[in-house]
Amino acid sequence: MQTAATIMAASVFLLPVALGKVAELILKSTNPDDIDVTVPLAYLRTLLVVSFSLTGIWLVVAVATLVVLQRREGTAAARNAWLVLGVQVVLGVLFLVLQGVLNGVNDGG
Numbered sequence: 001m002q003t004a005a006t007i008m009a010a011s012v013f014l015l016p017v018a019l020g021k022v023a024e025l026i027l028k029s030t031n032p033d034d035i036d037v038t039v040p041l042a043y044l045r046t047l048l049v050v051s052f053s054l055t056g057i058w059l060v061v062a063v064a065t066l067v068v069l070q071r072r073e074g075t076a077a078a079r080n081a082w083l084v085l086g087v088q089v090v091l092g093v094l095f096l097v098l099q100g101v102l103n104g105v106n107d108g109g
Contacts, residue, residue, distance in 0.1 A: 002077055005069045008062040009085035013092045016058055020051035059089075 024047050028037040035042055062085060070078040 001065075001069050001073065002081065005062070005065045005078065005081040006084055008058070008065055009081045009088065012059050012062050012085060012088045013055060016051055016054035019054050020047055023047060023050045 024043065027043045027046060031037055033043075037043075066078050066081050066085065069081065
């Protein structure tokens with residue numbers, strides 16, 4: 001269970017991003033709304049909803065798994081997975097903040 005918890009914690013952001021790319025591939029190849037998919041922001045809202053929803057769901061599942069692991073096997077067993085999850089969350093938030101700052105610079109503000 002330690003290995004599964006660590007893998008889940010380590011993939012809390014990359015797995016949803018990868019699945020978001022799969023959703024993008026499906027949407028742009030099937031083009032259900034018959035829009036111009038050559039535009040860079042085609043299906044942006046749908047892709048953001050899919051990616052953020054998957055990230056939230058995967059984060060909840062990872063935390064639940066870590067809580068179960070900690071209760072069954074003790075704090076020491078879950079320590080590394082909690083550390084990995086914490087690093088992932090901090091880096092994810094840092095990425096979003098820096099992206100917002102970069103967008104502000106690009107917009108001239």
